[in-house]
Amino acid sequence: xxxxxxxxxxxxxxxxxxxxxxxxxxxxxxxxxxxxxxxxxxxxxxxxxxxxxxxxxxxxxxxxxxxxxxxxxxxxxxxxxxxxxxxxxxxxxxxxxxxxxxxxxxxxxxxxxxxxxxxxxxxxxxxxxxxxxxxxxxxxxxxxxxxxxxxxxxxxxxxxxxxxxxxxxxxxxxxxxxxxxxxxxxxxxxxxxxxxxxxxxxxxxxxxxxxxxxx
Numbered sequence: 073x074x075x076x077x078x079x080x081x082x083x084x085x086x087x088x089x090x091x092x093x094x095x096x097x098x099x100x101x102x103x104x105x106x107x108x109x110x111x112x113x114x115x116x117x118x119x120x121x122x123x124x125x126x127x128x129x130x131x132x133x134x135x136x137x138x139x140x141x142x143x144x145x146x147x148x149x150x151x152x153x154x155x156x157x158x159x160x161x162x163x164x165x166x167x168x169x170x171x172x173x174x175x176x177x178x179x180x181x182x183x184x185x186x187x188x189x190x191x192x193x194x195x196x197x198x199x200x201x202x203x204x205x206x207x208x209x210x211x212x213x214x215x216x217x218x219x220x221x222x223x224x225x226x227x228x229x230x231x232x233x234x235x236x237x238x239x240x241x242x243x244x245x246x247x248x249x250x251x252x253x254x255x256x257x258x259x260x261x262x263x264x265x266x267x268x269x270x271x272x273x274x275x276x277x278x279x280x281x282x283x284x285x286x287x
Contacts, residue, residue: 085182087169094244095260096275097267101239106266113212120206125149129281131198136191143281155183197230199284216246227284
């Protein structure tokens with residue numbers, strides 16, 4: 073789910089493009105889901121959709137992509153299975169590029185060509201993140217205001233073999249999200265109040281990949 077998905081429509085080599093604006097929160101295993109009824113612009117919440125996601129992240133031996141603020145993954149499961157490159161943060165979000173899933177796990181040429189702007193060094197497995205996700209759409213008069221996901225994560229640091237498990241929540245703006253900066257701030261402030269009221273808390277790590285690697 074993304075704020076402004078922009079399909080390029082120029083062929084298989086061209087990626088889909090989406091600018092993601094989201095917030096992350098930590099939750100304990102028994103924490104109940106938040107009540108979104110007081111969040112401005114939200115009139116209904118859909119039933120949860122269960123997704124089994126399995127992502128493999130790659131980087132160079134000296135973590136060139138991570139140092140550039142970039143993540144490269146191949147993910148199966150869910151509506152956006154495929155190869156993804158999450159670019160460096162731009163203001164309140166990140167640009168994500170996506171390509172269709174390959175058959176054998178080999179990095180497709182268009183993906184490798186895009187990665188080359190940051191590094192041409194060999195890429196190796198960095199982490200595997202398996203995620204039992206339940207996704208909910210927060211609806212308003214204009215459509216999907218945001219997507220909320222409840223993630224139960226199992227991660228393996230491929231460099232060390234260390235496994236980690238945790239639960240986290242994400243709230244990502246959708247196509248009908250407010251475009252005004254002040255309204256977006258009000259939206260996320262209300263989301264955070266609902267999260268805290270349910271027993272959640274601000275995320276302890278910037279991303280799933282960082283947490284998988286112990287950061």
